[in-house]
Every structure is written in C-alpha cells, then in structure tokens.
Amino acid sequence: MTAPVRAAPSGAATFARAVHQVLVLNASYEPLNVCSVRRAHVLVHKGRAEVLERQAEPLRTATNTYVRPHVIRLVQYVRVPQTVKRRISRRALFARDGWRCVYCGTAAGRLTLDHVVPRSRGGDSVWENVVTACAPCNLRKGDRLLEELRMSLPRAPRAPAPVLFIRLALHRVPDTWSAYLPVTDEGHQPDGSVSSAAAA
Numbered sequence: 747m748t749a750p751v752r753a754a755p756s757g758a759a760t761f762a763r764a765v766h767q768v769l770v771l772n773a774s775y776e777p778l779n780v781c782s783v784r785r786a787h788v789l790v791h792k793g794r795a796e797v798l799e800r801q802a803e804p805l806r807t808a809t810n811t812y813v814r815p816h817v818i819r820l821v822q823y824v825r826v827p828q829t830v831k832r833r834i835s836r837r838a839l840f841a842r843d844g845w846r847c848v849y850c851g852t853a854a855g856r857l858t859l860d861h862v863v864p865r866s867r868g869g870d871s872v873w874e875n876v877v878t879a880c881a882p883c884n885l886r887k888g889d890r891l892l893e894e895l896r897m898s899l900p901r902a903p904r905a906p907a908p909v910l911f912i913r914l915a916l917h918r919v920p921d922t923w924s925a926y927l928p929v930t931d932e933g934h935q936p937d938g939s940v941s942s943a944a945a946a
C-alpha cells in the first residue's frame with residue numbers, strides 16, 4: 747500500500763513546494779539529491795533510510811500516521827561516480843565559479859561560457875574544460891591556449907558536487923536543510939589550484 751501524499755496546491759509559493767521535498771543524504775551525510783515525501787517515506791519504510799529531520803505535520807494515510815520526513819539519510823553508502831554526467835548549464839557553471847570570471851575575477855558585465863582548451867583545438871564540452879569568463883576575457887582568449895596568452899586558472903575546473911545542483915534547484919533552502927548543505931562547493935576549491943606557471 748502506498749501512502750497518499752497531498753500534492754502541493756497549484757500556484758503554491760516556493761516554500762510550500764519545499765515542504766513537499768525531502769533532502770536525501772548519503773550514509774556519509776553528503777547531500778545526494780532531493781526527492782518527494784512519498785519516495786522518502788518508501789525508503790524509510792523499507793529500512794533503506796533513516797529520518798534525520800521531520801516536519802511538524804505527520805504523514806497520514808487512510809489507516810496510519812507516519813513521520814513526515816524532511817531530511818533523510820541512506821543507511822547504505824551509495825557510491826556516486828566522480829564522472830557523473832550532469833549536463834552543463836550556464837547557470838550551474840556560473841554558480842560553480844562563484845558568478846565571477848575565472849581569469850580576471852570580475853563579477854560585472856556579461857558572463858560567458860569559455861572552453862579552456864578551445865573546441866577548435868580539440869577541447870571537449872566537459873565540466874573539466876569549461877569555465878566562467880567575462881565577455882572581454884573570452885574575446886581576448888579567442889581560440890588560443892592559456893599558455894599562449896600567459897593566462898592562468900585559479901583552480902582546476904571540475905564537475906560540481908550534487909549540493910550545487912540541489913541549491914540551484916531550490917529558490918529558498920529550508921532552514922532545517924542548511925546544516926546539511928555545505929556552501930564550500932560554489933567556486934571555492936582551494937586544493938584544486940592550477941596555473942599556467944605550474945603547467946609550464
């Protein structure tokens with residue numbers, strides 16, 4: 747028997763929608779994704795997840811009353827491949843890079859997507875080869891390689907962690923989720939530093 751879950755009323759505010767979403771953490775507490783209350787309830791009911799945070803209002807079925815989960819944690823660790831192919835979007839890319847040009851640091855003006863190794867030089871459209879660039883830097887770089895321009899990257903580009911997509915999908919992060927959603931991924935990867943000097 748599946749528990750009937752009230753659908754969010756149409757035209758509901760973002761907050762109301764968030765009430766019907768559940769944050770899913772890996773066994774390691776790393777944020778994985780967001781799912782529906784119904785899906786979360788099934789996972790908990792099957793013993794595959796535990797409830798870390800609940801909502802005040804219980805989940806009622808015709809015959810029973812259950813905890814309404816808001817944050818759950820998988821009991822078994824789910825291996826998330828590093829190469830998980832999340833489609834590249836400008837919004838996610840700009841968010842990953844902190845909404846700044848990676849070359850000059852400006853947050854002003856129009857931001858663009860730049861292929862570090864230009865496509866004309868064999869560069870792929872993968873997270874590891876795309877960065878946020880302001881229009882002037884993108885124009886200046888053109889079809890050339892960084893070492894040809896003495897330009898450098900503050901850090902090696904890489905695919906964003908799931909938490910970035912979770913944050914982007916939400917207009918407002920519920921208060922109870924904040925503690926579980928690290929903000930360190932958004933363009934701040936101090937260990938991934940790369941420069942053309944180091945590459946030379």
Ligand SMILES: [Zn+2]
Pocket residue numbers: 847848849850851852879880881882883884
């Ligand atoms: Zn720039």
